[in-house]
Amino acid sequence: MKIFSEIYGTYFRITSKILSEAYTDDKTVRDIIMKEGFRDSVLFLPQKLIPGSEDWGLLERLPDGRLKRIIKNKPVEILTSLQKSWLKAKISDPRIRLFMDDETISRLDEKLADVKPLFLSSQFRATDRFSDHDDYEDEAYREHFRQVLAAVKKRSIAEVEYVTGHGRTMRGKLVMLKIEYSPKNDKFRVYSLLLRHDRIRSSGIVNIGRITYIKDTGRVFRTPFSIDDYFSSRKCTVPAVVRVTTARNGIERFMMEFAAFEKHTVRDLETGECTVELWYDAQDETELLIRLLSYGPVVEILSPPALRKQAKERIGKQYSLLCGFNKTT
């Protein structure tokens, strides 16, 4: 069972797509390659598919100029042993019950009766996952999740009651756009728009675990809305700029930890230090700050001034605690 195999490759997929129609033409072949291929595939693949001196012989040219596949049927897509054993492993993941009911999972399990799971959950360990994760065994949670999922797929307007992070109960009509999952928190949240009199009043993120009531209003939100605009509205206005020094393997550690961020890095060739611009969601600023501070003097926050000021205040407090108590023994 190979994970890196041509049967999962882009060229096989494009070929399968082209052969899915009994007849085609040169332009369609090129269009599919342009759409489905890598950037440069159009330089390499057409001559392998369109009859000529280098082709694979999977299409033949008809007198009227069209191309006809030489196979008799539309190509079939078979689940490989690797894919089935991956699916089998997922049956043991409690999150699968958010999507499928017990009866359907049993049917899947039956289909995969002779398949060994690719892995057991005990073979992986997340060392620093937060302990207050969502309760996937809770039937009310599952029901809320399924309703959120249905609302996202239909982009319907839902009447939702939920508890905020500060413990306040809120109720309103929400349009749920997309679902976010954090492996660190092991929680699902949903990007939402709050409506007032059918107009967008604000945007926000709701923890699905904090939803206490949800009901589809039966109405669909049809106003065009771009998810990119939604993300842009939540982004920091200016990036955090930090200097990362080479001490304690700082560059490597920092680059790995912050690899998930959109960032731009410039290295000073003389010192080896890096100056990194990090773009982040404004609501995650505190999380970013504490992660940067945990690097100690290996990382210095240069700007924006407000972020640097927060760092300075925390360090000032810590310095006072260190000098005042000086109990480190």
Add this chain to the structure above:
Amino acid sequence: MAGFSELIKNFSKTREYVHDFFVYGFKVRGEFNKKSSRTYDDEKRRTESWMCDHIRYDELGRGRQVSISVDCGHIQENPLYSAFRSCSFTDNDIKLHFLITDMLCGGEELSLREMTDRLNTDYCFLFDEQTVRNKLKEYVQEGIVISVKKGKTMYYRLSEDRTEDYFRDLPGLEDAVKFFSETRDIGVIGNSMLRQADLKNDIFYMKHNYIIHTLEDILIPDILEAMNDKCFLIIKTFSSETNIEKVVPMQILASLQTGRRYLAAYIPGRNRFTSRRLDKISDVKNGGRCEDYDLYKEKYDKNISKCFGVSFGNRHTSGTVSPMKISFYVDEEKESFILDRIERERRCAVLEKTGEHIYTLTADVFDPNEFMHWAKTFIGRIVNVEGGSDEVRMRYISDIIKMKKMYGGDDDEDIQ
């Protein structure tokens, strides 16, 4: 650039380049000095071709800096999956793929001879039996073709497990695979299923998403197999082709905060457990049965409970096993959220109230460094540090003094 192909045979070489383009993003051509400039040019061009929407170029005085820039929390498909879709193949591979599956898709059961004949008569392709036999053997292993022996003759038929049937007949599976295709634990396999069915994840985003892990997924099936079969594993690292180590694989560890994944293993030669970073391992292979596997696993299960992160520490340094105690200032009435945070992030450390507004965490762990690194996310609240090792405590004090100076004391001017 004659002979350039956007497909590759050797994934591990590409892993190194894609890793550097994505994780570091600050290197220019001359700094990729492990291989020739020609290799760099080819790897760069491939990466550009696979991930053109995410490539960023910066003209610097010393050259052009190429990087992969992705806001990983706001993408619906890991762009690095493209690297897995670039496996090279021969002309016969692709011809036989479509011809064999076409020949068998009606449910027929055919022998090797019959198939070879039909390839000639029905499709006008002349293959020798050995070529067809090899492909069938490969497809039997991949589960695409089922072989059945009748008398002395082997017959072949197509597996009935069609991807579209699974998605059609099992409500909710499509959404589940959309979700799992972007999670850790080899999501690229789920992504391959979606692509077979012409589907894409259009529902889920992943926060704290370390997409780079997928490059290491290439190693995971072999590691899992060695664990399942209770075998040794031979690991080779990128740093040196000759750096080969025989280990007993125990578990795959992932830090969701530092973005690193490790193979936790027992090293018989050193008689200890250790964690090897997966992104540093270039290749793994089965090293044969380990008779004492269960014994090592039992010890590992005890030891891992004393790891705050992934480190089993250095037992040769004195003091490292004495419990470390870190006390924090928390105003319970106004700052209950801080207590909540400590509670959910404390892992194996024990929390107790030790004074007015003072809460103490005690961690009896192999490597107090990991505990201290995490505790520094509470800078501004740490009132006391005890135990652990002298080195860790002294470094903490030194860090705070250096940071105080770094941020300019009371005279800091904002740096623009």
